Amino acid sequence: MTVLTDRYTRAVDYAREAHATQTRKGTQIPYLYHLLAVSSLVLEFGGNEDQAIAALLHDVIEDCGATHAAAIRSAFGDAVAAIVVACTDGSAEAKAEHATPEARRADWTARKQHYLSHLAEASDEVLLVSCCDKLHNARSIVQDLESPAVGVSVFQRFTGGKSGTLWYYDALSRIFSSRGSPPAACFERVVARLHDAATH
Incomplete structure (x- = not known):
């Protein structure tokens, strides 16, 4: 059994403060909801405290800025910082450099391709956190697709659009499955539902 210490409590507070003004795309749901959900999935699939903490902090660099990397390393150690960095496909500053939709789409495609290549060789610890992150995201998209109030318009929230x-x-599903990440089978089922809901 994974025992959670006061480090985990401090990580929840760090995530809450860092993402305090942010919400999930297209909603008024506090962003912390996603981070808690991903951390819960990490624990559900056998992760340790470092992985559960990294799950809480996995979007801090991407959404709040690159300066958080050093702060996370100082507060939570090298193992947590390494997972957070490995789960980051671009800093908030780097993404902000692209002003036009075309530039943002090109940057999005390049970042995702690089991230996929990176995942193919990432550690099992990184894969677990990444897979739980993507699993929660995919479940949220399916939920919106199946909602009459949202439907396929959910894809307007994403730089990659529906096809991307x-x-x-x-x-992602192919990589997680080929690497044998614990949540891979669950993720594969959710991605199948995602395709079904997107085309009906």
Whole structure:
């Protein structure tokens, strides 16, 4: 059994403060909800405390800025920082450099391709956190697709659009399955539902 210490409590507070003004795309749901959900999935699939903490912090660099990397390393150690960095496909500053939709789409495609290549060789610890992150994201998209109030308009929230989003989740599923990540089978089923809901 994974025992959670006061480090985990401090990580929840760190994530809450870092993402305090942010919400999930297209909603008024506090962003912390996603981070807690991903951390819960990590624990459900056998992760240790470092992985559960990294799950709480996995979007801090990407959404709040690159300066958080050193702060995370100082507060939570090298193992947590390494997972967070490995789960980051671009800093908030780097993404902000692209002003036009075309530039953002090109940057998105390049970042996702690089991230997929990186995952193919990432450690099992990184794979677990990444897979749980993508699993929760995919479940949220399916939920919106199946909602009459949202439906396929959910894809308007994403830089990759419908085709890019479906491509990305397919590619992720293949990698997680080939690497034998514990949540891979669950993720594969959710991606199948994602395709079904996107085309009906």
